[in-house]
Amino acid sequence: MDKQPRVSANCEGPAFIHTAHGLCLDYSTRHGDMPFKTPEVGNPMIEFKGVCFSYDPGRPILSNINLSIFEGETIAILGHNGSGKSTLMGMIPRFYDPDHGTIFLNGEDLRNINLRSLRKKVSVVTQETVLFDDTIYNNIAYGTRGATKASIESAANKAFAHDFILNLPKGYETMAGESGNKLSGGQKQRIALARAILRDPAIIILDEFTSQSDPESEVLIHKVMKEFLKGRTSFVITHRLNTLEIASRIIVLDAGVVAAVGTHKELIENCAAYQRMFEVHGKRLSA
Ligand SMILES: Nc1ncnc2c1ncn2[C@@H]1O[C@H](COP(=O)(O)OP(=O)(O)O)[C@@H](O)[C@H]1O
Numbered sequence: 001m002d003k004q005p006r007v008s009a010n011c012e013g014p015a016f017i018h019t020a021h022g023l024c025l026d027y028s029t030r031h032g033d034m035p036f037k038t039p040e041v042g043n044p045m046i047e048f049k050g051v052c053f054s055y056d057p058g059r060p061i062l063s064n065i066n067l068s069i070f071e072g073e074t075i076a077i078l079g080h081n082g083s084g085k086s087t088l089m090g091m092i093p094r095f096y097d098p099d100h101g102t103i104f105l106n107g108e109d110l111r112n113i114n115l116r117s118l119r120k121k122v123s124v125v126t127q128e129t130v131l132f133d134d135t136i137y138n139n140i141a142y143g144t145r146g147a148t149k150a151s152i153e154s155a156a157n158k159a160f161a162h163d164f165i166l167n168l169p170k171g172y173e174t175m176a177g178e179s180g181n182k183l184s185g186g187q188k189q190r191i192a193l194a195r196a197i198l199r200d201p202a203i204i205i206l207d208e209f210t211s212q213s214d215p216e217s218e219v220l221i222h223k224v225m226k227e228f229l230k231g232r233t234s235f236v237i238t239h240r241l242n243t244l245e246i247a248s249r250i251i252v253l254d255a256g257v258v259a260a261v262g263t264h265k266e267l268i269e270n271c272a273a274y275q276r277m278f279e280v281h282g283k284r285l286s287a
């Protein structure tokens with residue numbers, strides 16, 4: 001799934017890793033005595049500078065994107081279908097590189113960073129949970145090398161998946177491929193969340209993750225999400241009001257340009273497009 005011939009792997013670049021000092025770029029392969037570069041206080045963790053992108057020449061999808069995201073923020077991304085939300089997010093794990101402009105991570109051009117280390121620290125969770133024809137254990141462990149059963153069960157527990165998994169015919173040894181159809185959408189989502197929690201990412205992208213949940217799972221999933229996003233830098237593509245409200249800032253994308261950035265409170269006061277959306281949701285909520 002993460003095979004992307006468009007981008008170069010850059011094995012020689014600094015690795016993006018966790019150290020005692022937090023998230024760092026490890027330059028130890030290049031500089032003997034100055035191995036780590038920690039982000040300077042007050043500087044953004046992720047920065048888009050003049051980023052443009054098109055899939056096909058002459059048809060721009062993203063135009064001159066400028067954004068600064070700070071470590072630990074929960075950013076909600078809002079925009080109509082086709083406005084470029086998924087494309088924008090796909091640039092962080094480098095599924096695509098900008099045609100013009102640069103994306104920086106801790107001040108370093110993403111393209112210079114060891115790609116494997118970057119993707120290890122970025123989790124993308126979409127609405128289509130892919131379950132493999134393998135045990136629940138292995139499905140949750142997908143993407144995490146050397147996961148123990150205890151750590152898998154702990155991740156499942158945090159995702160409110162442990163109990164329903166124990167009720168499957170063979171518990172964690174149940175083949176997900178066979179029983180995949182028996183799992184509800186919400187159960188599959190919780191397995192996807194358990195998988196992401198186990199990976200322990202620094203950066204999380206939830207791309208319309210909750211858009212197909214049943215109301216019952218949605219409450220659970222919202223609870224898991226809130227806990228999971230704590231202490232991480234996250235992007236949530238959503239129209240859900242409860243998520244917009246917990247976001248530190250909201251980015252409104254419109255036809256490939258950033259139309260507005262602000263807190264829920266700021267946008268509700270100043271952004272007409274946002275106000276309209278909020279009214280629609282508000283009515284639905286009170287109905
Ligand atoms: N792989 C692709 N090849 C060509 N065009 C694409 C591809 N993926 C998305 N697009 C187009 O890019 C635009 C933005 O898509 P996307 O980023 O998926 O928007 P959103 O997530 O906001 O719905 C749309 O016009 C879409 O048709």
Ligand SMILES: [Mg+2]
Nearest residue numbers: 085086087207
């Ligand atoms: Mg999308």
